[in-house]
Amino acid sequence: MKTAVVGGGWAGIAAAVTLADAGHDIAVFEMAPQPGGRARSVAGDPPYDNGQHILIGAYRDSLALMRRLGVDPEAALKRLPLALPYPGEPGLHLPPGPPLVAFTCGVLAHRGWPLSARLGLLAAAGGWLARGFRCDAQLSVAELCAGLPDAVKRDLVEPLCVAALNTPAPRASAQVFLRVLKDALFSGAGSADLLLPRRPLSELLATPAAAWLGERLRLGRRVQQLEAGWRVDGEAFDGIVLACSSVEATRLAASIAPDWSATAQALRFEPIITVYLHSPGTVLPAPMLALRDGPEAPAQFVFDLGQLGGAPGRFAFVVSGAAPWVASGGCDEAVLAQATRELRWATPPVIDRMLTEKRATFACTPGLARPPARVAPGLWAAGDYIAGPYPATLEGAVRAGQAAAQGVLADAAG
Template identity: 55%
Template structure:
């Protein structure tokens, strides 16, 4: 049912129905604006969606996880009628490997849970545990700030190898999708502040029990269309014009007062170029990092946890889909920040991940499918210049790549969408 508009209402087009675009549309509708939602794909979700496949009933566009610190994402899910406690499996952060080695946190206040987890980290030598606690205290006393040009690897100079390899390095590649030698230490500190040292449960892992479509995109689209949003799937925007008297014109659709570009950075740069060539050039200069995901059938394999940390191979993490509501005996291996692996092509990358599986878990496994996302996220490097939210008067950008303190995550996308919608008002 369409909502009644007020004299202060604006006609707003949101181009792109990924998580940022959907969040922007929800925020705009709640503020009383008339929204047109456009996407070149046939379904919402962008880079975090599900699609039918020949091997799975619904295959996600890569393996995604959330953490308890994703407060805007969880709040947005609730706004569109999704109960996070039902669709997400919440567990305390565990970075243990298949042999049970590694850091695992308990429940309770975040700082206490972290300190106790470190003290109980049995396979980490006592001197290294105390060094980690001293380092964490120095991060906190320093306001979780560092020189903007420092990489995670350089910032961690002097960190014990046991801590670096089992904690900082895997957390870095998981959160920033950028190798520690190239990743921004400042962004990493921001992630550590909000997750490991945020409120109670902020470091918890939130693992999807349902396909990504059901997690947010489809419920959000249903919520929007029920409130009168005009939805235009399979509509790649060819031309964006501005008439000072009539507003923004988009491919013959009814004119609008303002536009939010929530499409990919590449598409946003193309559409914005006539109005803001400097913004477009800055956006086009962004570099990207790949993620390679392999789905593996291993019916005889059994784990004690739904997620494991891996080492000595291309993949950093593995997930038990059977423990998350998926097919029993099906697992995913994820290689983040894996430029060399992705460059080999999907077939070779899939074989490399299967080989990694067999070295760790033994034979009896079969590669079901592989996804090679060569431009999965922006490369989160030190001193990265990211484009601003405002492109030109009446023209805004929403996406995880827009200037902000966070890496390319679902939370970053949701926040960018909400901020762009609030700026429209």
């Protein structure tokens, strides 16, 4: 079969590899001059990443795809046990070992919380576990965790929620949040480990995929029209995977599947801002620190890129759920002020660069209707926004790409 994959991000790469391994003749159409989608590097010396991405040990399909394309995750990613240290505070650290034991020991050892707060979190987690990490689909994370001690909500729930769902806890889906907790904290030894890129983001998947695809990858090609049958800008194919953004997929599928397009078009988005600061000679206490955000403190996390094999003295401050800051014109000066107040610097930090991804993720709200993977017979969609249990993550994109490819294969066999 001859199959088209429209989009060369992580979902499109996953779909293309799955189809090619099944013996299909593939063509990947990517509108940008380089693959990678929203998870790529941009020009710089060394390159900047289009936002600081984190993988976790539970991302088994992403890690397997990297290996398939010749990337060794152990060399490309720095593995750290889950830890949320704050400036001057040890924060929560999970020790190695079986998930339930590690979580219990880590919580009990957290001396920054009173014993009542630690026991309250363990009791709540036990209840989530007993209910299979399921809840009412209309419940928000803030409502789910309303009974937790304030310190736990401030230091654990809220930063994890905005990091995983890119949606503030009062507006974030509790159902999706619980699924993230289940897979990250309770699905196996090492699942909660943080995997921080040691290399520019494009080198994790996009660049190796481009080399592997070769002439099958058509860069700078924005598809203009799909026709039932299937034709991509007049070229005939036996099946199509729409692995582009939901906005592009809505446009392309509108005349073929208007109901599907209407669902995709209804999605709303949350931005992420990454502010890079430069301070020669400065080294943070850990490669990643959590920060307490607020009206004058935009960032929730900071990464010391020098400790991750990147440029020494370069620091990435991540502002998730950044809609208010985008609306006000940016937050580089506010981040600089936050950094100056909260961290110790060997030399005064200066603003290096600010990158804004206005459609970084869909807004993961309670009861959200997400479009299904199957658009029409022979036409499947892939992307981190497709209906499923996960928020907009790299692993969600990879799994969606693989599922769409399997759908095309099943349609062909049927």
